[in-house]
Amino acid sequence: MSRRRQKKRSQRDELRRRKGGGLRKAAAVLLGVALVCTALAAGLLFSGLIGGDSGPRRAAIVDQLSLTQPNPDFAESATNLLEQAGYTVDYFPGEEVTVELYRNLPTHGYGLIVLRVHSGLTREVSEEGATPREYVSLFTGEAYNDTKYPDETFVAPGEPVARLGSAVYYKGAPPLFGIAPGFIKESMKGKFDDTTVILMGCDGLKSHDTGQAFLDRGAGAFVSWTQAVTASHSDAATLRLLEKLVSEGLPLADAVAQTAAEVGPDPLYGAELRMLPEGG
Amino acid sequence: MRKLSMILLTVGVIALVVLITSLTANRAWADPCGPDEEGWIPGCLGQVDDFRDTTALIGIDQDGDCLEDFSLVLGGSAKVERQSASDHTIDTEIVSMELAGGGLVLRAGKYDPVINPDINQNVSPTFGGIVEQAGNPALADSFFDVFFEISPTPFGNLYNHDAVRVGAVIDRVPPWNTTYLHPTPLCLALYSDPIEDWETPVNLVQARHSTGAPPPTGGIVELLVDSSGSPARAVQGSGSSAPPYAAIAGGLAAAAVALAATGWYARRRLLS
Numbered sequence: 047m048s049r050r051r052q053k054k055r056s057q058r059d060e061l062r063r064r065k066g067g068g069l070r071k072a073a074a075v076l077l078g079v080a081l082v083c084t085a086l087a088a089g090l091l092f093s094g095l096i097g098g099d100s101g102p103r104r105a106a107i108v109d110q111l112s113l114t115q116p117n118p119d120f121a122e123s124a125t126n127l128l129e130q131a132g133y134t135v136d137y138f139p140g141e142e143v144t145v146e147l148y149r150n151l152p153t154h155g156y157g158l159i160v161l162r163v164h165s166g167l168t169r170e171v172s173e174e175g176a177t178p179r180e181y182v183s184l185f186t187g188e189a190y191n192d193t194k195y196p197d198e199t200f201v202a203p204g205e206p207v208a209r210l211g212s213a214v215y216y217k218g219a220p221p222l223f224g225i226a227p228g229f230i231k232e233s234m235k236g237k238f239d240d241t242t243v244i245l246m247g248c249d250g251l252k253s254h255d256t257g258q259a260f261l262d263r264g265a266g267a268f269v270s271w272t273q274a275v276t277a278s279h280s281d282a283a284t285l286r287l288l289e290k291l292v293s294e295g296l297p298l299a300d301a302v303a304q305t306a307a308e309v310g311p312d313p314l315y316g317a318e319l320r321m322l323p324e325g326g
Numbered sequence: 327m328r329k330l331s332m333i334l335l336t337v338g339v340i341a342l343v344v345l346i347t348s349l350t351a352n353r354a355w356a357d358p359c360g361p362d363e364e365g366w367i368p369g370c371l372g373q374v375d376d377f378r379d380t381t382a383l384i385g386i387d388q389d390g391d392c393l394e395d396f397s398l399v400l401g402g403s404a405k406v407e408r409q410s411a412s413d414h415t416i417d418t419e420i421v422s423m424e425l426a427g428g429g430l431v432l433r434a435g436k437y438d439p440v441i442n443p444d445i446n447q448n449v450s451p452t453f454g455g456i457v458e459q460a461g462n463p464a465l466a467d468s469f470f471d472v473f474f475e476i477s478p479t480p481f482g483n484l485y486n487h488d489a490v491r492v493g494a495v496i497d498r499v500p501p502w503n504t505t506y507l508h509p510t511p512l513c514l515a516l517y518s519d520p521i522e523d524w525e526t527p528v529n530l531v532q533a534r535h536s537t538g539a540p541p542p543t544g545g546i547v548e549l550l551v552d553s554s555g556s557p558a559r560a561v562q563g564s565g566s567s568a569p570p571y572a573a574i575a576g577g578l579a580a581a582a583v584a585l586a587a588t589g590w591y592a593r594r595r596l597l598s
Contacts, residue, residue, distance in 0.1 A: 164545045168548070
C-alpha cells in the first residue's frame with residue numbers, strides 16, 4: 047500500500063470519526079428534545095390545561111370568603127366529606143381566587159364545585175346613573191383595575207353589559223374584580239360536565255340569571271340562597287347538604303329540600319336554600 | 327455518553343417537577359379559633375376583623391360634675407387587627423373606628439392616611455388584648471384601652487388623655503354580637519387637644535360598644551352597560567378562549583420527529 051493511499055485512508059477515517067461524533071451529538075440532542083416535549087405535553091395534560099379530566103369524581107372548593115370570613119373547619123370538614131365519598135378535592139384559598147381561576151373552572155372536569163364566595167347584587171352603571179338589578183356577580187380576591195382585562199371590563203360589541211365589574215364588600219372598600227353572568231356565558235373556557243355548582247354567597251337565587259348562566263355553560267344544577275345569608279349559616283347548611291348528597295347519596299333535589307327544611311332560613315337575613323333547575 | 331446522561335437526568339427532573347406540581351392540591355387553612363372548644367386561643371392566627379355595623383352608647387357630662395347630662399347613640403364601623411396568639415393571649419389594636427350620631431363623630435385608632443385619614447394625627451393608638459381565663463379556657467377576657475376624638479363640639483374637638491378601658495368576655499374571634507363596656511363609675515376628663523392639657527368641663531361618664539351581627543356574604547358589584555354616551559367603550563371582541571391545542575399538537579409533533587430521527591440514527595449505526 048503506497049504512502050499516499052494510506053494517507054488518503056486515514057483522512058477518510060478521520061472524516062468518518064468526526065461525522066460520527068457529530069451525528070451522536072445530534073442524536074442526543076434530538077432524544078433530549080423528544081423527552082422534553084413529551085414531558086411538557088404530559089404535564090399540561092395532568093395540569094388540566096387541556097382536555098380536563100373526564101371523571102366525574104373531582105370537586106373544587108373555591109374559598110374566596112377565607113379573605114374576610116375564614117372558616118378552616120368548614121374547609122376541612124367539606125374536604126373530608128368529599129374525599130370519603132371518593133372525590134379528589136382541589137381547595138383554592140381567597141388569594142388564589144382570580145379572574146383566571148373562574149375562566150378555567152369548566153376545564154378541570156369537576157363534578158361538584160363549592161363556591162364559598164361573596165356574591166353581590168349588581169348595579170348596572172351608565173352615564174345616566176346606576177340601575178340596581180336582582181342578579182348577583184361573584185367576587186374574586188383579585189384587586190380591580192380597569193386596564194387589566196379591558197376586553198371584559200368594558201362592554202363588548204353586541205353585548206348589553208360588561209362581563210367583569212368592580213366588586214366591593216361595602217361602600218368605600220377596596221374594589222375587587224367581580225364575575226358577571228356574561229363572563230360565565232362568554233368568557234369561561236370549555237364546558238362544565240353536568241357539574242353541580244353550589245354558590246354559598248348571598249342572593250344567588252334572588253334572580254335566575256347567574257344560575258342560568260352556569261346551566262348554559264353545561265352545569266347540571268345550581269344551588270344557592272334566595273336572599274342575603276351569613277357565612278356561619280351558609281357553612282352549616284352546605285356541610286349538611288354535602289352529607290346528604292355525597293355521603294347519603296340522595297338525589298340533589300331531595301338533598302336540597304331536606305337541608306332547607308332542617309337548617310331553615312338564615313336567622314338574620316331570612317335567606318332560603320333553593321336550586322336550579324327548579325324541582326331538580 | 328456523559329452528556330446524554332446529563333440531558334436525560336435534566337429531562338427526568340423537569341418531568342417529575344411538572345407532575346408533582348400538577349398533582350398537588352393547594353390546601354392552606356388556618357387552625358380553628360373558637361367557639362365551643364376549650365383552649366381555642368393558642369390556635370388563633372392573626373387577621374383584621376371588620377365590624378361594619380357596630381353601635382355605641384356614650385354618656386356625657388358637660389358641666390364638670392361627673393353626672394350624665396345627655397347620652398348619645400352612635401353607629402358605624404371598626405376594624406380590629408389581631409396578632410396571632412402567643413401562648414394564651416392575643417394582642418389587638420383598633421386600627422380604625424368611625425361612629426356617628428347626634429351630629430357628632432367619634433373616631434379612634436392611630437392616624438393612617440389610607441385606613442384612618444380623618445383623625446387627629448396625635449391621637450394615641452388604641453391597643454387591646456385577649457387573655458384566656460385561667461379557670462375556664464373556653465372563655466377569654468377581651469379589652470381595649472381606647473383613645474378617641476369627638477367632633478365637632480362647642481368646646482372644639484375633644485380628646486381623652488387617659489385611656490378608657492372597655493372589656494367583654496368572649497368565646498371566639500371575631501366576637502360578633504358582643505358588648506364591650508366600662509364598668510361604672512366612670513368620669514374621664516376630656517381635653518380640646520390630644521396632647522396639650524387644654525381642659526374642658528366635659529367628661530365621659532358612660533361607654534359601651536356593641537360589635538353587631540356578622541356581615542352577610544354579599545356586596546355590591548358595578549358593571550358598565552352599553553348605552554349612548556356611557557363611560558363604557560366598545561372593544562373589538564374578547565381574547566381567544568381556545569385551549570392551547572395547537573401548541574400541544576406542535577410539541578407532540580416535535581417529539582415524534584425527534585424520536586424518529588433518533589431511531590433512524592440508531593438503525594444506521596447498528597447496520598453500519
